[in-house]
Amino acid sequence: MKKSYSIVLGYENNNKQKNLGRLDEKGSDHGQWFYQMVCQECKHQYKANGSDIHLRKCPACQGGRP
Numbered sequence: 001m002k003k004s005y006s007i008v009l010g011y012e013n014n015n016k017q018k019n020l021g022r023l024d025e026k027g028s029d030h031g032q033w034f035y036q037m038v039c040q041e042c043k044h045q046y047k048a049n050g051s052d053i054h055l056r057k058c059p060a061c062q063g064g065r066p
């Protein structure tokens with residue numbers, strides 16, 4: 001099974017959204033987990049599905065989904 005590097009702790013996507021690690025909570029997509037994300041611009045923190053990390057935008061300052 002191929003693993004995406006975007007779920008690695010400390011990964012940062014092109015929108016300056018950083019992965020702080022997996023949460024002990026199932027995600028809203030099938031077979032996914034939630035990950036704690038932080039915006040490097042405004043320090044807002046939110047949860048994201050593992051499959052979404054690479055394309056997430058900050059809900060606070062980039063108009064992304066909460």
Ligand SMILES: [Zn+2]
Binds near residue numbers: 041042044058060061
């Ligand atoms: Zn932000």
